[in-house]
Amino acid sequence: MSTQTPHVSALPVTGQEEIVIVSHSNLFYWWPVWALGFVFFLLTYFDGHRLAIVPPGTVAVTDRTVQLANGKEERRDVLIAPEGGKFLTDRANPDQTTQPTIHIAKSKNYGVIFAMILLLVIVITNVPLRGLWSVIVIVIVVMTTIIFATLDWWDRILGALNLLHIYINAGGYLAIAVGLFAIWLVTFVFFDRQVYMVFTPKQMRVCTEIGGGEQVHDTMGMNFQRQRNDLFRHWILGLGSGDLIVKTSGANAQHFDLPNVLFVGHKVKQIEEMLRDQPVVKG
Numbered sequence: 443m444s445t446q447t448p449h450v451s452a453l454p455v456t457g458q459e460e461i462v463i464v465s466h467s468n469l470f471y472w473w474p475v476w477a478l479g480f481v482f483f484l485l486t487y488f489d490g491h492r493l494a495i496v497p498p499g500t501v502a503v504t505d506r507t508v509q510l511a512n513g514k515e516e517r518r519d520v521l522i523a524p525e526g527g528k529f530l531t532d533r534a535n536p537d538q539t540t541q542p543t544i545h546i547a548k549s550k551n552y553g554v555i556f557a558m559i560l561l562l563v564i565v566i567t568n569v570p571l572r573g574l575w576s577v578i579v580i581v582i583v584v585m586t587t588i589i590f591a592t593l594d595w596w597d598r599i600l601g602a603l604n605l606l607h608i609y610i611n612a613g614g615y616l617a618i619a620v621g622l623f624a625i626w627l628v629t630f631v632f633f634d635r636q637v638y639m640v641f642t643p644k645q646m647r648v649c650t651e652i653g654g655g656e657q658v659h660d661t662m663g664m665n666f667q668r669q670r671n672d673l674f675r676h677w678i679l680g681l682g683s684g685d686l687i688v689k690t691s692g693a694n695a696q697h698f699d700l701p702n703v704l705f706v707g708h709k710v711k712q713i714e715e716m717l718r719d720q721p722v723v724k725g
Contacts, residue, residue, distance in 0.1 A: 461640070461709065461712050462639070463639045463640075463686065463703055464637070464638050465634065465637040465701055465702060466630065466634045466702040466703070467633070467702065468568075470634070470702060471566065471675060472563055472626060474679065476623040478559055478619075479618045482610070482615045483612050485547060486546065486612040487545050489547040491548050492545065492546060493544040493546040493609075496523065497523055497524065497527035497529070499523075500523050500524065501522045503520055505517050505518075506520050545611055545612035546612070550606075552610070553607075566674045566675050567675060567679075571672050572671065576672065579674075636652040636653070637649060637651065637652065639688065641661065641713050642661075643661070644661060645659065645661055646688070648698055660690070663691030663692070664688065664690055664691060665689040665691070666710055667686070667687040667688075667689070668685070668687070668706060668707070668710065669684065680702065680704070681704075682707070683702050683706060684702075684706035685701045686699075686703050688700070
């Protein structure tokens with residue numbers, strides 16, 4: 443009587459040898475801040491206005507007669523410093539007044555919008571709202587909007603916001619945008635890729651921390667679970683990201699959480715197809 447050694451094909455029917463899943467940090471969701479920083483830098487730079495730094499008590503007046511450097515007199519709008527007040531002077535040449543060269547936008551809306559987006563991103567990335575909580579927050583926002591409109595409170599609120607002035611010069615927007623984008627890019631391209639899972643038809647390799655070693659687990663009986671989505675973080679900022687839970691089987695079953703996986707639905711589908719299409723062991 444002879445026996446035949448079991449045999450399993452090295453490749454799945456799909457032909458895909460491995461699927462890599464990368465876990466990203468919450469910094470990934472900060473892309474609207476650096477993106478708006480670049481946009482507002484351009485809008486502010488080409489706005490054409492300049493910022494003048496003046497001493498307290500300076501008065502802006504219109505249509506005053508002034509004598510120009512060439513001796514000609516013209517009617518101009520001017521800034522009048524208070525008695526004893528001085529405009530900024532050049533450090534290298536104290537006798538020369540510093541001219542306004544800082545690019546600033548005439549509209550205050552850029553600064554207000556940038557500040558609001560920054561605060562919103564901070565809240566969304568630090569306060570998870572999954573499933574029902576996302577719906578509750580949306581309902582509260584809609585109901586509050588309707589109630590405020592019914593009571594005519596929006597006019598008062600918008601009137602109060604009209605008194606809010608936030609100005610950031612072009613250099614400020616550029617410094618924030620470039621610095622945050624550089625940190626975001628290095629984190630996204632390098633550091634985030636140190637926390638990963640690699641699936642093949644027979645096994646899973648996983649690294650759960652930067653600088654940590656790999657663990658290898660059998661894919662037999664492995665369970666996948668997507669956590670309930672955070673509407674604001676996963677869909678509005680994450681463009682379809684999600685959190686993945688993987689549970690291994692066997693006597694030493696382990697539980698792995700991979701937050702902020704891009705295109706998590708597509709990745710899970712690929713893994714399920716790979717494992718489902720794996721040829722059955724033949725005796």
